[in-house]
Amino acid sequence: MSDLLSALLLGILEGLTEFLPISSTGHLLIAQHWLGARSDLFNIVIQAGAIIAITLVFRQRLWALATGLRERENRRYLARIAVAFLVTALVGLPVRLAGWELPETVSPVAAALILGGIWMLLAERLAERKAPSSEITWMVAVLVGLAQVVAGVFPGTSRSAAAIFMAMLAGTGQRSAATEFVFLVGIPTMFAASGYALxxxxxxxxxxxxxxxxxxxxxxxxxxxxxxITGFVVVRWLMGYIKQHRYTVFAYYRIALGAALLLWLPTGG
Structure with a gap:
């Protein structure tokens, strides 16, 4: 297989899996087992390509926030995005510099997939017991920022899964509201990560x-x-899907993928 075709397939896979709570890391680990390993720069920058999709999908929402700063609610929402990003940066950068990160090899990634899937099932049930709310509180913003750091330390956790379910447990009971906030926080987070990698x-x-x-x-x-391109299609579909469906199917998929990783791939890498 040519290197260009390999890169194309990895980009499509990244777009398919970055925003679904199923771990793009786990999928890229499988793909690169056959398509060849890529540099950390490659893996991070194609994540930024997926973030371009978020910017396009939410362009009207972003424009409304940017041009509606006179409205108190818009200022509060942007401030919470900023807090979540700053928590990720201020905690995540020292963690990265200290080298506190599990290796992206089969065993830790598979374990994170399985445990994350089980946690998703439990978290969604717990969140549904609370009164549904679309409010993004300061606590939600802080916890979303910390969840992104945890996802960076434990490859296979899935940034979107960790942050979305943390937001839901912290009080944002509506799946669509929690997902939108996490995706918007992902814009500065992933662009900053790509810039740092460059x-x-x-x-x-x-x-x-x-x-x-x-x-x-x-x-x-x-x-x-x-x-x-792929990420744009996936996000548009996902935002419609979660209005009437749970994340349960993705949790079961994570568990199955984690088990498959342990069974089918060598544990060394």
């Missing part, structure tokens, strides 16, 4: 004797575009 890559390339291989920018650009 900076790390540039510094490593500039360092004497760094030995960092050159990135295949054509393949990365193709994967970026594929992730953006």
């Amino acid at each position: 900076l790390e890559y540039a510094l490593a390339r500039a360092a004497p004797g760094g030995g960092v291989p050159a990135e295949a920018w054509g393949e990365l650009g193709l994967a970026f575009a594929a992730a953006a």
Whole structure:
């Protein structure tokens, strides 16, 4: 298989799985077992391609927030997005610099998929016992930020799953409201992560004797575009789906995928 086709397939897979609560990391782990491993820069930047999809899907909502700053509710909502992002940045950056992250190998990813699926089933039932609410409180914003850090430390957790269900448990009982907030927080979060990865890559390339291989920018650009297009379709579908359905099917899928990873792939990587 050509490298361009491999990059295209990985971009499509990223767009399909980034926003569904099923872990894009777990799926890319399986795909790269056959399509070849890619750099951390590649994996992070194609996530930013998927975030382009979020920006396009919620463009009217973002425009309304940006142009409606005179309204107190819009200012409060934007402030909560900012708080969630700052919590992720202020806690997540030291965690990353300290190297506190499990390896993206089969065993930890599979365990996170299975445990996360079980937790999703329990969390959704607990959230449904509360009065449905679309309010995003300060506590929800802080916990969503922390959930994103946890997802970064434990590959396979799924950023969207961790943050959405944390928001639902913290009081935002409406699935659509919790999902929209988490997706909007993901815009600055993933763009910042991509920018940080690009900076790390540039510094490593500039360092004497760094030995960092050159990135295949054509393949990365193709994967970026594929992730953006596929992600747009997936998000539009998901926002309609969750208005009338639970996340249960995704929880069962996670459990099945985690079990398959343990059974079918070598545990070393």
